[in-house]
Amino acid sequence: MDESTILETRDLNLWYGQNHALIDISIRIPKNRVTALIGPSGCGKSTLLRCFNRMNDLIDSSRITGEILFNGNGIHDSLADVYAIREKIGMVFQKPNPFQKSIYENVAYGPRIHGVREKKALDRIVEESLKGAALWDEAKDRLHEPALALSGGQQQRLCIARSLAVEPEVILMDEPCSALDPIATAKIEDLIIRLARNYTVVIVTHNMQQAARASDYTGFMYMGKLVEFDMTTKIFEDPGEELTENYITGRFG
Numbered sequence: 001m002d003e004s005t006i007l008e009t010r011d012l013n014l015w016y017g018q019n020h021a022l023i024d025i026s027i028r029i030p031k032n033r034v035t036a037l038i039g040p041s042g043c044g045k046s047t048l049l050r051c052f053n054r055m056n057d058l059i060d061s062s063r064i065t066g067e068i069l070f071n072g073n074g075i076h077d078s079l080a081d082v083y084a085i086r087e088k089i090g091m092v093f094q095k096p097n098p099f100q101k102s103i104y105e106n107v108a109y110g111p112r113i114h115g116v117r118e119k120k121a122l123d124r125i126v127e128e129s130l131k132g133a134a135l136w137d138e139a140k141d142r143l144h145e146p147a148l149a150l151s152g153g154q155q156q157r158l159c160i161a162r163s164l165a166v167e168p169e170v171i172l173m174d175e176p177c178s179a180l181d182p183i184a185t186a187k188i189e190d191l192i193i194r195l196a197r198n199y200t201v202v203i204v205t206h207n208m209q210q211a212a213r214a215s216d217y218t219g220f221m222y223m224g225k226l227v228e229f230d231m232t233t234k235i236f237e238d239p240g241e242e243l244t245e246n247y248i249t250g251r252f253g
């Protein structure tokens with residue numbers, strides 16, 4: 001794989017109490033590409049995703065061994081700043097979760113916390129972020145309306161805009177389309193492909209067509225292990241492992 005790596009795990013293991021949820025995961029996430037994580041329910045996809053920006057730190061029972069590197073630096077090193085990591089590695093969840101504020105305030109919230117006060121600067125960030133999330137045309141005349149008045153698909157794009165507003169390098173997406181209809185899903189998929197021009201996207205999905213359509217690389221996980229990681233075309237057309245083939249041809253899962 002001749003790509004530069006932005007995120008990497010080396011022999012990563014994670015336990016929730018006695019449950020060994022991730023087993024010896026070594027993966028390299030290529031920069032400015034879309035990587036999909038697929039596999040049957042409970043195989044550890046969301047857990048691995050949450051490790052990348054230390055969201056698993058918030059779960060008391062979880063314990064990890066091994067290394068996770070972001071741009072070559074260990075994210076658990078003593079000097080690592082977890083808030084800076086979560087700013088650079090944003091996350092979008094399954095269910096859109098905008099704040100109970102206006103569209104504008106949802107996007108301006110992060111930059112404001114980081115000290116941007118000037119209205120002109122905030123206006124510019126809001127516009128750029130909404131454009132980046134393909135929501136500007138639909139939202140520009142209603143910026144001060146409640147975000148919760150948007151449709152589900154628009155709310156999800158607003159959540160993407162909110163993460164773009166703090167200038168991330170990576171966007172983690174945990175089944176971002178599972179609550180959306182096919183039209184809203186298609187819009188998010190187009191957006192994911194476009195986002196990869198400037199950002200790295202890692203997406204967990206149950207939808208194999210989505211992984212095939214929207215990703216450059218795919219990792220197939222099974223029972224806590226990364227069975228295979230390769231270019232998406234290779235995984236779907238000529239997988240190296242029988243287990244992968246059985247999964248993508250619908251023989252289990």
Ligand SMILES: Nc1ncnc2c1ncn2[C@@H]1O[C@H](COP(=O)(O)OP(=O)(O)OP(=O)(O)O)[C@@H](O)[C@H]1O
Pocket residue numbers: 016019021039040041042043044045046047048059061
């Ligand atoms: N917060 C948690 N506390 C304890 N155990 C957890 C927690 N989250 C996940 N697990 C366990 O870790 C394992 C992996 O779960 P995870 O959610 O990462 O899988 P997944 O592949 O994303 O599943 P799904 O596709 O169903 O979302 C499962 O056995 C699950 O029960």
